[in-house]
Amino acid sequence: MSTCMFVTDQTHNNLPIVQIHHPSGSQLLVYLFGAHIFSWNLGDQREVLFMSDSAIFDNATPIRGGIPLVFPQFGGGDLPSHGFARRSVWSIHSMEVDTLVLKLTDNESTRNMWNNNKFTLLYSIKLEADSITTSLCVENQGDKPFNFQALLHTYFLLRNIKHTTLNGLSGKMFTDKLKDNLQPFVQPEGQPVVFDREIDRIFIDAPSTVTLEGLALSNINHGENNNASTTCYALNGKDGSVTIDINVDGGSGHDIVVWNPWIDKSKRMTDFSDDEYHNMCCVEPGYVSKWEILEPNTSWTISQKLVINDVGKSDGTGGSSGSGETKL
């Protein structure tokens, strides 16, 4: 069993972080603010996650990129957009072998904004050579049931949105958040989700695995003050690009939200650069099309395992076997 190295006395953009280093060379960087994973590197600077060059790091604004945590509400409503979990400072619960566990419990602020509910959130982050597993466990510590929604809002770094496909959702029903009503649509049989406009869809009762094709695995310098210089290198595996499986475990009936802001919404987001929609999309497992109910003294978990399938490596070529790296 691989043993990772954990580094806990560092900051990035003046915020406390935890670094997890795997013997294979892969590493994860996590802000305690929001329990926010903001970098997953496979080693040799091959970054998997997107982070906006315009993200704000003021310990209050949700961070644009990485893996924001959505709890206890998806989208707008009584609480701040996507809830308070991603806006709160978490603590370290444990660091063992290859897994970091972060913790958030109710406080005066959450009790005031959320019906005085008492809870514990435990967020497990496991790093392996070519995969990460992130699991959010919700515990009801109070004496009354509470309703909630939860979602893992993962931003992936892409070579080019126009050459990106999301496979595994054909035939699945979805609602389109860009429409005025929640009329259901069906993803045409045999057709992957493609990105040729603003996409903001909630796929209902989604399959346990979907596969995203078109990762950049880029050479990112997540500099301080977030002056990230993003140089996207597309590793030309022998048979094309690198894919990633998004495996979801949390019981039946989970949803998957798929999002790209495209041109107009990108311009409206102050913490997102106008042209960044070219190099990102979100594939977000969660329970958001309805509300979960958690009884007192019970717990509930959602988990995603993100697994890199490096096509180039799989044929024994050990990675890029085309004309090397293509700078976009």
Ligand code: TA6
């Ligand atoms: O998950 C998709 C979505 O709900 C989009 O509608 C868009 O608003 C995105 O989340 C980002 O939301 P945020 O509150 O982080 O700006």
